[in-house]
Amino acid sequence: MNNYTKQAxxxxxxxxxxxxxxxxxxxxxxxxxxxxxxxxxxxxxxxxKGLESIPKAIIWMAANFVPxxxxxxxxxxxxxxxxxxxxxxxxxxxxxxxxAFFFSLLGTKTTKINPWISRAVRAFASFFRNVPNIVWAIxxxxxxxxxxxxxxxxxxxASFGMLVRMFIETIDEVSSSCVEALHATGATFxxxxxxGIIPSSLPNIISWVLYMVEYxxxxxxxxxxxxxxxxxxxxxxxxxxxxxxxxSLVVICIAVMVISIEIASNKIRKVIM
Numbered sequence: 001m002n003n004y005t006k007q008a009x010x011x012x013x014x015x016x017x018x019x020x021x022x023x024x025x026x027x028x029x030x031x032x033x034x035x036x037x038x039x040x041x042x043x044x045x046x047x048x049k050g051l052e053s054i055p056k057a058i059i060w061m062a063a064n065f066v067p068x069x070x071x072x073x074x075x076x077x078x079x080x081x082x083x084x085x086x087x088x089x090x091x092x093x094x095x096x097x098x099x100a101f102f103f104s105l106l107g108t109k110t111t112k113i114n115p116w117i118s119r120a121v122r123a124f125a126s127f128f129r130n131v132p133n134i135v136w137a138i139x140x141x142x143x144x145x146x147x148x149x150x151x152x153x154x155x156x157x158a159s160f161g162m163l164v165r166m167f168i169e170t171i172d173e174v175s176s177s178c179v180e181a182l183h184a185t186g187a188t189f190x191x192x193x194x195x196g197i198i199p200s201s202l203p204n205i206i207s208w209v210l211y212m213v214e215y216x217x218x219x220x221x222x223x224x225x226x227x228x229x230x231x232x233x234x235x236x237x238x239x240x241x242x243x244x245x246x247x248s249l250v251v252i253c254i255a256v257m258v259i260s261i262e263i264a265s266n267k268i269r270k271v272i273m
Contacts, residue, residue: 065248074246075253078234082253085230086261089216092152096159097209100125103160104167105193110179111171121164129161133219137226146228154223155216163212170204171197203272210265217261221254 040047106113107121137154144150178196187195224232231250238247 064244065251066245067249067252068245071243071245071249075249078231078246078250078253081231081234082257085220085224085232086217086257088148088152088230089155089220090213092155092159092220093209093213093216096156097163097205097212100160100163100167101205103164104171105197107164108168108171110197111189111192122168125161125164125168127161128157129165131158131161133158133223134226137223141226146226148227148229151220151223151227151229154227155220158219159212159216162215163208166208167201167205170201170208206272207269210268214258214262214265218258 039045103121103125105111107118107125109115109118133154136157137150140150140153144153178200179192182192182196220230221232221235224230224234225236227233228236231254235247235250238244238250
């Protein structure tokens with residue numbers, strides 16, 4: 001009788017795969033840790049001090065950022081500015097979506113307009129997309145000043161660039177088979193658009209538009225800080241006057257509105273998708 005227990009043979013290659021994965025995770029972790037350490041050293045950031053300041057920040061916010069009776073009395077004015085900001089975001093999204101859809105028809109490969117026109121449209125949209133709306137607001141303030149028109153164009157340019165890319169990808173993925181079938185029957189460009197592209201890609205396009213409404217409502221509050229308009233200007237006014245209770249009520253109202261719109265848009269997406 002043998003004095004040892006016979007062990008089952010290990011699957012060929014199993015040990016090596018697990019070893020490679022462990023080494024890969026270890027290398028990625030070491031790379032991220034090294035990058036974080038170098039970035040902290042360059043930026044003079046102390047992780048210990050940062051963690052130590054979190055409880056102090058929470059205590060300060062609990063003591064100051066709490067709406068009081070005086071802040072509640074300003075709620076009608078806050079809601080009025082909030083509605084103004086939301087309507088601006090919706091208007092910007094609708095205008096940019098219409099313009100973006102027209103340009104996406106020229107930029108997509110599905111319609112087969114012209115490869116050079118397609119490249120030019122993609123480059124044009126990429127430029128608008130890669131310039132942040134905050135930068136657009138700063139640049140436009142030199143021309144239009146601090147007003148709602150500056151905020152409108154700042155949001156419009158960034159939204160336009162993003163929607164053009166989203167619409168192009170949607171049309172290329174969803175409508176290619178429909179368009180090929182219409183081209184085979186000799187359909188014109190307008191017939192291809194209205195009978196093939198729009199019916200097949202409309203649900204995804206609406207979904208992207210709803211997402212952009214949420215995105216613009218969040219950003220319009222930040223743009224208002226620069227353009228002195230809407231709910232962003234009201235928050236800036238209260239904060240600079242050290243009226244933290246009213247400023248906190250503004251933040252709460254913005255959060256409630258964004259969450260409500262996100263819930264509504266998610267329900268709409270479920271219906272149309």
